[in-house]
Amino acid sequence: MSLQTKNTRTTVLILMVLAAIAMRLVNTQVPALSNFTPVGAVALFGGAYFTDKWKAYLVPLVALFASDVIINYIYAGKFTFYSSSLVMYVCFMLMVFVGTFIKKVNVLHVAAASLVSVLIHWLIMDLPFLYGQPNTWANYTTLLVKAIYPFETNMLLSDAIYGAILFGGFELAKSKYTVLQGKRQLAL
Template sequence: MNKLIIPAIIIFAALTRLMPHPPNFTPIIAMGLFGGAYLKDKRWALMLPVVAMLLADLFLGFHGTMIWVYGSLIIITAMGFLLNSGVTLKNGAIATIGGSLLFFLVTNFGVWASGSFYPKTVEGLISCYAAGIPFFGNTLAGSVFYSGLMFFGYEQIRKYLPMVPDTIQE
C-alpha cells in the first residue's frame, strides 16, 4: 500500500490542476505540507509537489516564473517538516495560512522581478502584489480545503485503522 501513496498523491494533484477549477484553487500547497509532515523520506516529500507541478505543466505549458513557484513549494514542504512532531489543528492552520502567504509573496515577487509588465520600482512591486490579491483568496481557500481533507482524512484513517502508520514509508 505504501508504494502506491506517493504516485497516487502526485497523480491526484496533477489532475486537479488539469480539471476546470477556480484559479489557484489546487491541493499543491496542502500536498507539500502533508508530504513534509508525513513522509518519512524527506527527499520524496520535497519532490512531491514539484513532480506534480511538472506533470501538469507538461500539459498546461511552462512559463518564466516557474523557478519562483517551484522554489516556494520546496520551502512550503520544508515547513511541513516542522509538523512531523505532531499535527494539531492550530499548527496545521498556521502552516496552511503561512504556506499560502509565502506562496503569494514569493511568486508575485517573481512575477515582478522576472517580468517586464511591472516597473522595477517599489510602486511596481506594490502594483504586482495588489494584482495578485484575488488569486491569493483562491490559493488560501484551496489550501485550507485540501489541507483539511488530507490531514483530517489521514488522521481519521489512522484512528479507525490502527495498522496505518504515523509516517508513510517510501
C-alpha cells in the first residue's frame, strides 16, 4: 500500500470516528438516551480497521477524551475527571482490543463483538468500589441489575446502530473507492 493510499485511508477512518463521536455530544442533551452513544461502536471500528495498532487505540481514546472535555465543560463549566473515568477508559481500550479480533466484517461478527463489548462495560463499570460502596456480591448484583435498563440496553442498541453505520459505511466506501482498501482488508 502506498503512503498516499495509507494516508487517505487513515484520514477517512479518523473523520468517521470524529463524526460518530460528535453524536455523543447530541445524545447527552436527551436524558432518555443515557449511554446511547457511539463510543462502543467507535472502539470496535478502530480496533478492526486501523492497521497501525497504536492508532487503533489512540484515535478512539482521544476522541472520547475530547468529547468528555466538551461535555464536562457544558455541564460543569470545567473539566472534571471522576474516579471512575480511568476505569471507563480501560473498558474502551478493552473494546478496541475486541475489535482487533474482527477478521471479516459481517453482521454476526460485529454483533458478537458488540455484545462482548457491552458485557465488558457492564461487568467492569458496575463494580461497587467505583461508587464508594462495599465490595460485596449483594452490592455488585444490585448495581448490575440497575444498569441493565436503560444504560446497558441503550449501549447495546447504540452499538448496533452506530456499528451498522460505521462498519457498513466503510465497507460500502471501500467497494467504491479502491484507495480505501488496505493491503490487508482488516487489521490482523
